[in-house]
Every structure is written in C-alpha cells, then in structure tokens.
Amino acid sequence: MKIRASAEDYLEAILVIGKGKNNVRAVDIVKHTGYARASISIALKQLKESGCIEVDNNHSITLTDKGAQVAKRTYRRHLLIGNFLIALGVDEKTAFADACKLEHVISESSFECLNSYYQQNFAPANEKNHPQAGGGINL
Secondary structure (H helix, E strand, O other): OOHHHHHHHHHHHHHHHHHHHHEEOOOHHHHHHOOOOHHEEEHHHHHHHHOOOEEEEOOOOOOOOHHHHHHHHHHHHHHHHHHHHHHHHOOOHHHHHHHHHHHHOOHHHHHHHHHHHHHHOOOOOOOOOOOOOOOOOOO
8 A cells, every 4th residue: 555645754754753752642742743723633643543543441542553654764765865965065953854755756776875975975974853853763
C-alpha cells in the first residue's frame, strides 16, 4: 500500500514528538505541525484504520511496527536531505523546509546514492538534527 505524503508527515511527527514525551496526543501533533485539529483527527482515523497507529483509551497515540517503519524511513530521509543541503551551503531553515518536500518524492535508489555520497563526503562533521527533533535518529 502506498502511503501519502501527508500520512508520512503525520507518522514522522508522531515519531519526533514521541522522542521527547512518554505519550503523544492529538493536541501535540496540532502544536508540532500547525495543522487544524479537525485535519489531525481525520488523518489519525485514517492512520488507525490503515494499521499505522494505535490509540488507547487515554487517547495516547503509538506507532505500530508498520507506522514506525514508515516514520523512521521518512525521518531518515528528512535528516539526510536537510543535512546534505546544509553541507552545500543552504541555510538550515530552508534546507529542512525543502527536505520536508523532497523526502516524499525521491526514489529509493536516488536516496541511497545521496546517502552514500553524503556519508563519504560530509558526514558527520556537518550533521544537524531537525530543529524540532530534540536529538534525532542517527543516519
């Protein structure tokens, strides 16, 4: 099943928020993304139905294995592309804003080539975590 870019963004947000908190709730996603509460509610319902998240009786949201896999892949792309652009001289804010768009459209083979080139030529000297990441996932 192909997951839409917006769903990848929500899963990535849950992953990032979850790194700094014991539980993730819809209001946390609203604050993190700036999206409307109604949009978040609709997206969460779809993510639950597709088996990417679970929501407990206290409204805490957790990623399933399926959701975590998508979130980690998306976040890894986000960090690598952002760091690659920074290494090329793009300012951090622009680099990560552009990475947020590019992470969804780049093919797996192109991403792996970028990753290989980045690791050989830039990492880890220039590596930065996304400003909202609170530590990030190692590439």
